[in-house]
Amino acid sequence: xxxIKIKGMSCHHCVMAVTEAIGGVKGVKNVEVNxxxxxxxxxxxxxxxxxxxxxxxxxxxxxxx
Numbered sequence: 124x125x126x127i128k129i130k131g132m133s134c135h136h137c138v139m140a141v142t143e144a145i146g147g148v149k150g151v152k153n154v155e156v157n158x159x160x161x162x163x164x165x166x167x168x169x170x171x172x173x174x175x176x177x178x179x180x181x182x183x184x185x186x187x188x
Contacts, residue, residue: 127163127177128188129141129180129187130185132158140183140185145163145180148179152165
């Protein structure tokens with residue numbers, strides 16, 4: 124399981140946006156975003172480029188710590 128810290132989430136909409144952004148990366152499954160902890164976790168079905176995951180989160184409007 125991979126984990127990244129995310130800054131700037133404040134509501135359920137933010138959680139859904141980050142979930143969709145990370146879930147759209149090839150090889151990612153089981154995305155879980157925790158608003159209180161400010162983090163997202165996910166499993167890999169194949170090696171995932173973490174830089175791409177971070178880029179997608181930033182593109183969605185959030186900061187990766």
